[in-house]
Amino acid sequence: MSAEIIDGKQVAEDIRNELKATVAELKEKDIVPGLGVILVGADPASQSYVTAKERACEKIGIYSDDNRLSAETTQDELLQVVERMNNDPKINGILVQLPLPKHIDEATVLLAINPDKDVDGFHPMSVGKMMIGEDTFLPCTPNGIVQLLARSGVETSGAHVVVVGRSNIVGKPVANMLLQKKEGANATVTLCHTRTKDLGHFTRQADIIIAASGWPNTITADMVKEGVVVIDVGVNRVEDSSRERGYRLIGDVDFDAVKEKAALITPVPGGVGPMTITMLLFNTVLSAKRANGID
Ligand code: GUN
Numbered sequence: 001m002s003a004e005i006i007d008g009k010q011v012a013e014d015i016r017n018e019l020k021a022t023v024a025e026l027k028e029k030d031i032v033p034g035l036g037v038i039l040v041g042a043d044p045a046s047q048s049y050v051t052a053k054e055r056a057c058e059k060i061g062i063y064s065d066d067n068r069l070s071a072e073t074t075q076d077e078l079l080q081v082v083e084r085m086n087n088d089p090k091i092n093g094i095l096v097q098l099p100l101p102k103h104i105d106e107a108t109v110l111l112a113i114n115p116d117k118d119v120d121g122f123h124p125m126s127v128g129k130m131m132i133g134e135d136t137f138l139p140c141t142p143n144g145i146v147q148l149l150a151r152s153g154v155e156t157s158g159a160h161v162v163v164v165g166r167s168n169i170v171g172k173p174v175a176n177m178l179l180q181k182k183e184g185a186n187a188t189v190t191l192c193h194t195r196t197k198d199l200g201h202f203t204r205q206a207d208i209i210i211a212a213s214g215w216p217n218t219i220t221a222d223m224v225k226e227g228v229v230v231i232d233v234g235v236n237r238v239e240d241s242s243r244e245r246g247y248r249l250i251g252d253v254d255f256d257a258v259k260e261k262a263a264l265i266t267p268v269p270g271g272v273g274p275m276t277i278t279m280l281l282f283n284t285v286l287s288a289k290r291a292n293g294i295d
Contacts, residue, residue: 001226001260001263002259002260003230003258003259003260003261003262003263003265004264004265005259005264005265005266005267006148006152006231006264006265006266006267006271007270008144008148008266008267008270008271008272008273008274008275009270009274011147011148011151011152011274012144012274012277012278013274014151015147015275015278015282016056016059016278016281019060019278019281019282019285020059020060020061022285023060023061023062023285024061026285026288026289026292026294027061029292029294031288031292032061032062032063032090032288033062033063033092033093033284033285033287033288034062034063034064034065034088034090034091034092034093034284034288035057035062035063035064035065035091035092035093035094035095035119035280035284036064036065036067036085036088036091036093036094036095036117037050037053037054037064037065037067037095038067038069038078038081038082038085038094038095038096038097039067039068039069039097040069040070040071040073040078040096040097040100040101040104041069041071041100041101042071043099046097046099049097050066050068050097053095053277053280054066056277056278056280056281057281057284060281062281062284062285063090065085065088065090065091067081069081071101073101073104074103074104075103075104075105075108075109078096078100078104078109079108079109079112082094082109082112083112085117086112086113086114086117089291091117092117092287092288092291093117093118093119093280093284093287094113094114094117094118094119095119095120096109096110096113096120098122098169110123110124111123111124116287116290116291117287119137119140119280119283119284119287120137120139120280120283121136121137121138121139121140121143121173121283122139122168122169126139127168127173130173130176131176133180133181137286137287138173138177138283139169139173140276140277140279140280140283141169141170141174141233141272141275141276141279142170143177143279143282144272144275144276144278144279145170145174145210145233145275146174146177146178146184146185147275147279148266148271148272148275149184149208149229149231150184152264154208154264156178156184156185156186156208157185157186157187158186158187158188159187159188159207159208160187160188160189160190160205160206160207160208161175161178161187161188161189161190161206161207161208161209161210162190162192162202162203162205162206162208162209162210163178163189163190163191163192163212164192164193164199164203164209164211164213164218164219164252165192165193165210165211165213165214165233165252166191166193167212170210170212170233171191171193171210171212174210174212175189175191187208190202190205190206194213199223200222200223203219203223204223204224204225205225206224206225207228207229208228208229208230208231209224209228209229209230209253210231210233211230211231211232211233211234211251211252211253212233212234212252213234214234214236214252215234215252216234216236216238216250216252217252217253217254218252218253219232219252219253219254219258220254220257220258221254221257221260221261224258224261224262225261226261227261227262227263228261228262228263229262229263229265230253230258230264230265230266231266231272232251232252232253232255232265232266232267232268232271232272233251233252233272234250234251234252234253234268235251235268235269235273236249236250236252237249238250249268250268251266251267251268253265255267
């Protein structure tokens with residue numbers, strides 16, 4: 001059996017169309033959601049992510065305030081930009097693109113963002129609220145994964161979800177979100193990582209695998225059971241001289257082999273990727289609604 005492919009681009013487009021309609025309704029009330037974007041330095045991958053975020057805002061009618069700062073920007077200068085955005089009523093969401101240059105302390109910067117504008121969901125206040133199941137901004141990639149599962153009709157309640165990878169951006173939050181006592185969650189979650197002994201022992205028991213290790217071929221066909229649902233969060237560049245740009249993107253899963261055993265699987269690209277920006281737009285619109293007492 002070959003798996004059905006989860007079309008992340010389509011799901012993302014559906015949600016963006018819903019958001020576009022909400023933004024149009026807000027406009028009738030003279031409300032324009034605004035996103036402040038800050039990029040420090042010229043890392044090519046970060047530049048392309050930030051450009052994609054700004055374009056996506058523009059397409060659905062969200063105002064974006066683009067701040068590209070030099071790699072030499074001091075922590076104090078960056079904190080001043082964050083503070084300006086904290087106090088700017090046109091800005092409903094603040095996004096500081098990570099990673100930051102080494103001379104800047106990431107935790108200090110994330111802590112400086114007003115939690116009411118924390119559309120990335122990385123502020124410790126947001127993380128804490130997520131953990132105890134209170135309403136807050138949910139981090140974009142994990143929330144995108146939960147939405148993909150829900151909109152693909154995957155039952156998570158009682159399912160055994162095995163998450164591979166313990167990053168603050170994906171592994172830890174997605175594990176946390178899926179174990180909440182809530183609709184679209186209620187899973188039994190196992191969190192595996194680089195020190196896990198015999199990863200396959202755990203992944204073979206999974207009804208749903210979320211691969212977020214950051215390494216190609218972390219999940220191979222012998223490590224999954226028939227009928228598993230596989231969400232591949234990996235974005236790895238591998239050399240490919242047949243492509244003009246010299247590389248192609250692959251995930252953390254051996255897609256061709258695993259899809260022969262899985263029931264459902266996300267491709268890379270075109271799976272989780274398009275959902276991340278979509279959930280950022282979702283959080284920005286949500287923040288604008290909350291700031292205006294609509295929710
Ligand atoms: N770097 C990699 N992923 C993300 C993300 O979701 N948000 C931010 N701000 N930076 C990132």
